[in-house]
Amino acid sequence: MGRKFIDCREMPSDIKCSLALVADTENELVEAAVMHAVNVHHHQDTPELRSMIRSAIHEGSPAEAPRQTA
Template structure:
């Protein structure tokens, strides 16, 4: 089982967040990312948010530097 990650630097945001979350399972990662999205980015925990988070999950570990900075 490989690591999975989501990197806020790759998601457009007014906050310009630099947080990256890493976990062994997709479910664990989604739960952590939802908490972050709700508490920091003020999103509502909805099925649509969870689907967007799941679609942003990648295999491996986040790069040390972002490919591009979210606007």
């Protein structure tokens, strides 16, 4: 069983969230991502949100973000 991740950088956001969540199981990852979406992005915990999160899950680990230059 491989790791799974969701990268918030892939989601449309006004706050340019850079959080990436990684877990061993899809259910654990969905629960963590829902908590983040509700608490940080003020979404409602709905079946539609959970479905969107599940569709954004990738296998492996997130890529390192490109370095920002000033």
